[in-house]
Amino acid sequence: MSTETTTHTEEHGMSNAGYVRIALILAAITALEVSTYYVDFGRLFMPALMIMMVVKFIMVVSYFMHLKFxxxxxxxxxxxxxxxxxxxxxxxxxxxxxxx
Amino acid sequence: MAIIERPSVTTTPAVIAPATPSSSLGTLRRPVTTGGWKAWLFTVDHKKLGIMYMATALFFFIVGGLEAVLIRLQLAAPNGKVLNADLYNQMFTMHATTMVFLFVMPMAAGLANYFIPLQIGARDVAFPRINAFSFWALLFGGIFINLSWFLGGAADGGWFMYAPNSGPVFSPSHGIDFWALGLQITGISSLAGAVNLITTVLNMRAPGMKLMRMPVFTWLQLVVQFLLLFAVPVITVALFLLSFQRNFGATFFDVAAGADPLLWQHLFWIFGHPEVYILILPSFGIISEVLPVFARKPLFGYPFVVFSGAAIGFVGWGVWAHHMFASGLGPVSVAVFSIATMAIAVPTGVKIVNWTLTLWGGKLVYTAAMKFAIGLIVLFTIGGLSGVTHSVAPSDTQQTDTYYIVAHFHYVLFGGAIFGLFSGFYYWWPKVFGKLLNERLGSWNFWFMVIGMNMTFGPMHILGLQGQPRRMYQWTEARAGEGFFNLGFWNLIASIGSLVLTFGILLFLINVVITTRKGQVAPLDPWNARSLEWMTSNPPKEHNFDSIPTVHHLDEFFHRKYQEDANGVMQQVKTAEEVLKELEDNADAHIHMPSPSYWPIVLALGMPVLAFGVIYSIPVAIFGAVVILFGAYGWAIEPSTAPDDDIDPPTESGTSMGVAHVS
Amino acid sequence: MSADHAVASHDTHTTSTGLSNVKLGMWLFLGSECLLFGGLISTYMLYRGRVGTGPTPMQVFDIPFTSVSSFVLLMSSLTMVLGVSAAHKGDDRNTYLWVAVTALLGATFVGGQVYEFTAFYNEGMGFTTSLFTSSFYVLTGFHGVHVTVGIIMLMSTLGIMKRSKVPGSKSETIEMLGLYWHFVDIVWIIIFTLIYLIPV
Structure with a gap:
């Protein structure tokens, strides 16, 4: 079982703990995004929001959808x-x- | 239809376990008929589906052609009385819709279906059931659109269906509803086909068949399928918005409600311009096969033809707004799109040069296929040049919505796309049906079509520059002008030309009938061809190749027949029969072919029912959705290749047991 | 020649690129879906300010509520990927568990959307009220239909797996569902930012 797990981790690049870490980062970015609604970011508002959106998008695509691997x-x-x-x-x- | 072929192993029926359909829904067991209409209805064989695609397309070609003849009869003389204004609007809308979506696209899709697996040395496509679904969706979508003729009138807003003509105020009948939903269904067909064929080309190639050894037809079809993959969803959005506007009261294109009708134009042409290349590139591919064969020379600059094809596909995404120069886009947009449009003439010109240089110094054989191919080069060049005049925005503003535009796109689409398809018909007919089309009739067919087409569309340049607008159902003597530029004279010539053209196409149909009845049986390699599809019997066996060939060259079949001698001259070393014999001698022992299935046609049948319900009654739509869901479940549960225990053993008469008894 | 033919002997499981047909087909489909949602999002962006006499986006949007349902959908991506991972290990128990949880989270999201639409409707935001409302409902409705289709597929696969009727590779089927599910999620990532968080 353990050998099988390692081969699969190599093949797909991530362990379950890794997935949870990614999800936590995504959750944190989402929280930050929502905070822009309540806190005034001034001129940074649009670029910050766009960057956060793109980062979330790429993280899901690269890790959850395995495109990176x-x-x-x-x-x-x-x-x-x-x-x-x-x-x-x-x-x-x-x-x-x-x-x- | 044989479900599993084991050519070299003789199995007795007793070896196969009795039928216990463990893997399909109990109510509908796997279809197992080997002959008759069921073999066609439930087939997943790419060749049968290809033939059905082409037969459907040919039928719609006749329909669309008759619509065109009615249009020309109406315009032959001033104050035409053949059609009234309303019917005339329906006629030109449906003529264009039929020719674009129900003739050229499915005909090219049919050829792609039939020949891509053969050209890359595969036994079928990647997803045979999706292939069957694509065909049935196309057929049902086409029928659905044309049902509107009998249910209150067909679509009448022009094929690009601009707002406000597409709104309920200007088109109160259900015609445009049928049009929008029907095109949605054929769009799903195209999309599924694109996914299928791209996967096939990328994944199903014979050993050694590198991308740069693929025949040009396969290459350009790959480009076309990518264009479809990315263009179809755009028109899907546009059609959905239109349907929501017409059926559910939204106002997406209604200026009075503050909307931008240009949104429709953008969405339509973001799809519509790639669509132009979707129509023409398959024909470019066909003649890139035909010209080398009948010039007895390899294609000049194969990589240039391939890459310029890909370049056309790519740049084709950046030119859509040249259809909208007259809509007030603003000077910057117009300038950008104008330059991009001029740029796209370059890769097209590259192809013309390549074809011409393929002919240069060749030992030309003027078969009907070759004549049509050369016809394409000449006629498409004329159409291409008038196209460049449209890329110059100031000139285009003068030409927009005149017959000059009609002349241009008929030269590229009729002289280009359709001539290419006819070239393909004559070239591949013996491969598909095992008989040679009559060459003499083919020659008459060609000349009548060339003369007819130039008589019909040539004068339209003059008519257009004189200011005759498109889509006007009548013209009057009072404003026809005099002398050489008299509208009446050129309209009459064009109308006579359309009859000549019709006769030319009739000759083709006669040729088909005569060939079917008593045509000459084709030899194995009638044209001394170059690519893999000829390296099998005519017509091909169900599993295409007895053994999958290993590919070492571009033009593999040619290189198996011919080798260089000491002086560097190509000498024939083997006949086609000997090449084929080698493959047969090494036949694979076990060939598992995908099994027939009920589900593609069930799934496809649900869609027009759903669409019908959207127009008339929601419960019917729900019923259609249930049919789709049922079909999807049956599909999901059924393995694409039946395990041996899921198949009835063949009976002694060669057919198989009925499907009625359920274990 | 004979050596060539030995190589060429037919094997349905090898492909020219070495990639699975189904996976390649799935990615092609997802590439195509980008243009579908792109068109719907562009339509919304063009029309979001055209509210006529109806409510503006800022008057109706309930950001805390939508944030929570966005979070639910985001987490369903995590449970989905854990399901895929379990399926690859051949761990049926955890596959069932995570796929079922994913479907449940998805259903929560759709439930939230239904609630949201009802609330909007009660605030005078009908489908035909303005260009903003029509394009909003079409865009989010399309996304909702995609999620619903995803839930149906997840639940069906569970049912079919229980009766062990999945044709082909079980783990690949789950993986394909996963790709679809994540795609629906990334579309919502964009919708949430562009449609809800950017004020008009």
């Missing part, structure tokens, strides 16, 4: 879709003067 092809496919989506929709919104 898996074949690069999966990352390519997923991030291709993601970046394409961000690209085309941001350009489309820009033509509505959304960002100005």
């Amino acid at each position: 898996d074949n690069k092809l999966f990352s390519w496919i997923f991030y291709a879709g993601l970046i394409l989506a961000i690209g085309v929709y941001c350009v489309a919104l820009a033509t509505f003067h959304f960002f100005s």
